[in-house]
Amino acid sequence: MEALGSGVPGIKLSGFSRQGAEQRGCYKAEALNSNAVRGSHCSHGETQQLDKYLRSSQLSYNTSDKSGHLVKSYMHVPAKERKLTGKTFYTSKTCTFGEDYAEISSNTAQEKVGVLLLNLGGPDTLQDVQPFLFNLFADPDIIRLPRLFRFLQRPLAQLISVVRAPKSKEGYAAIGGGSPLRRITDEQAHSLKLALGKKNLHANVYVGMRYWHPFTEEAIQQIKKDNVTKLVILPLYPQFSISTSGSSIRDLQRIFREDTYFEGLPVSIIESWYQREGYVKSMADLIEKELSSFLKPDEVMIFFSAHGVPVSYVEDSGDPYRDQMEDCISLIMDELKSRGINNPHTLAYQSRVGPVQWLKPYTDEVLVDLGQKGVKSLLAVPVSFVSEHIETLEEIDMEYKHLALESGIENWGRVPALGCTSSFISDLADAVLEALPSASAVSGKTQRNTSEDDLDPLQSVIKFFFGSILASILLLSPKLLSLFRDNLL
Known part of the structure; x- marks a missing residue:
């Protein structure tokens, strides 16, 4: 995403589930991730503090440090103790996974379930x-x-x-x-619809883009025409950032509060899903496959390149993106190590613009540094994208590849985006099924400012x-x- 780093406002989600915001307030730890919580509860003092945020309709990722003793950071749980059974961060109440999908299907037989995929969008011409x-x-x-x-x-x-x-x-x-983003996202929507059907849930899947057609408003109009009675919102960003998922959700709230159709519609939002077992294993599968194409796979450095955000988003606005990204890399590497793959790896951030400081290290600077240090084989992994678009096809495949080869790296490879990989789509379908029980009605209109x-x-x-x-x-x-x-x- 081309963006100008000049700060962002808070994300208002007061029109959705209050419980989700309260849960989120409990999640302050070294890594602010959904899977960091192990049955924790907010203390009375923390609840009061959260009420203050909620009264101002301001979603904040900053809570009192006193809550730190309540949370055991998932990033510091030994790999063998981690359980990647599909835990996902919902804005509605947390549901218990491993439910009988047939039972879910029977409960939704009389309902019209909709799934709204959110993405950035890109110019068609x-x-x-x-x-x-x-x-x-x-x-x-x-x-x-x-x-x-x-x-x-x-x-x-x-x-x-x-x-x-x-x-x-x-x-x-x-x-x-x-941009091929619209075509690929439409293909993902079609594949997800088929995967849900195989799991006995017949749902309509819609695509809503933030900055180009089909805009979110267009998808919403179709959802209304189809008389959807329960809606799951799924941003196609594995890690949450206030500039991606947050912006899309904020836009949805604006649309919802202006339309009486959505006042009583049960809605569940899957805000981040990078920690899901299906996603982690799908990423590991792609990396393992690409490593095998090198002459000496064991000598290849795995180079995770994530889209950057301004540091102010993280430090001033409480964006959990950096923590979630680091945790994501840790989970993927743990999965690779369980398969006997022990390659060195590093993480850097791409696509910075403007004079402000963005998350470091920067991809272009790291590539030059690795070349100077004698790294000869590199496998680039676009970890924050699940679809091919300009930042993978042009920025990574052309600009960064050229820079890497020019800097002394001799063997270059790149892991493709997940796209419609069957294991990935199947896991997204599971995420939707798991989110359905947590759908709750939008709690009335919020007063427009x-x-x-x-x-x-x-x-x-x-x-x-x-x-x-x-x-x-x-x-x-x-x-x-x-x-x-x-x-x-």
Whole structure:
């Protein structure tokens, strides 16, 4: 995801399950992961603190350090004690796994179950690149402006999209003229529908993209037309970040609170699922297969490259992404070691933009460093993506591969994204089945935070007009544009 690291607001989930937010408050530990909890409960003091967050409708991943003694971090549980039986982080109540799917199916026979897959989206053609970038940068979860300058949100997004579009078009042209993400996600949706049918659950599977067609709103309209009576929301991001799953869920909440259809609809959200046994084993299968293609497999370094996020997301906004990513790598490597694969490995973060500090180490810098240290064989693993798109096909396969070979690495390989791998799709189907019992009705509409400008279209037009003038001045002034490029892009 191309993003500008300037901070994000909190994710409001008050329209969904309150219990999920309370559980989340218990999960503060060294690693803030769903599988870090072993039957823990919030203390009275922590509940009071969480109530404070909930009253302000603010989802926060920061709780009192006093809760630390309640949680045993899953990252520090010996590998042999870990149980990857499909534990998943739901916003609704935690359900018990290993249930009889036939029983679940009988309970849902009279219901119309829907599964909504959430993804980023991508331009279908080169002509779509600039409007796609505009949608991306107009998201306040990507660029957060001070209240005084919020009228610049859309004009600034327009400016950034215009400036970045030529370079982005080059990238998309190199992979065929557009993103394959929509096609692949549609294929995943079809495969998931078939897998659910084999497990005796007949459900409709929908695709909702955040920044391009089919937009989330389009999927929601189809869900209403189909009269879905129970909905499972499944972001196709294994690890949770407030800039990916969080932004999509926040957008869904906005849609839900504006539509009475969803007031009583039972909804369950699977926020992260990187720790599921099926996902971990599927990733290990792909890595093991690609290692076998090297002349000397034992000498290959496994290079996990994850999409980065600004450090401020993690340190200031409590984003659990880094902890979940590190735990994810640990789980995959434990699975490989159980198969007798003991290759060295490292983790780095790609796709940083802007002047702010992003999660380190950076992929490009690590590749150069590994080459200088004499590493000759490298297997790249795009661990935060389950579909091929520009960041795997162009950034990793072209830019990083070229950099690696130029830096002295002689043998390069890359693990493909999971796509429609049968074991992966089957595990997603299991995750949906396990989430169904935890679906609960949206707890009424939350009051929309409207400002006077929201209620006055004329004010909005005036602000966009003057904001556009300011953005145009930046765009047309060579010195200001150069400064803007250097410091923001």
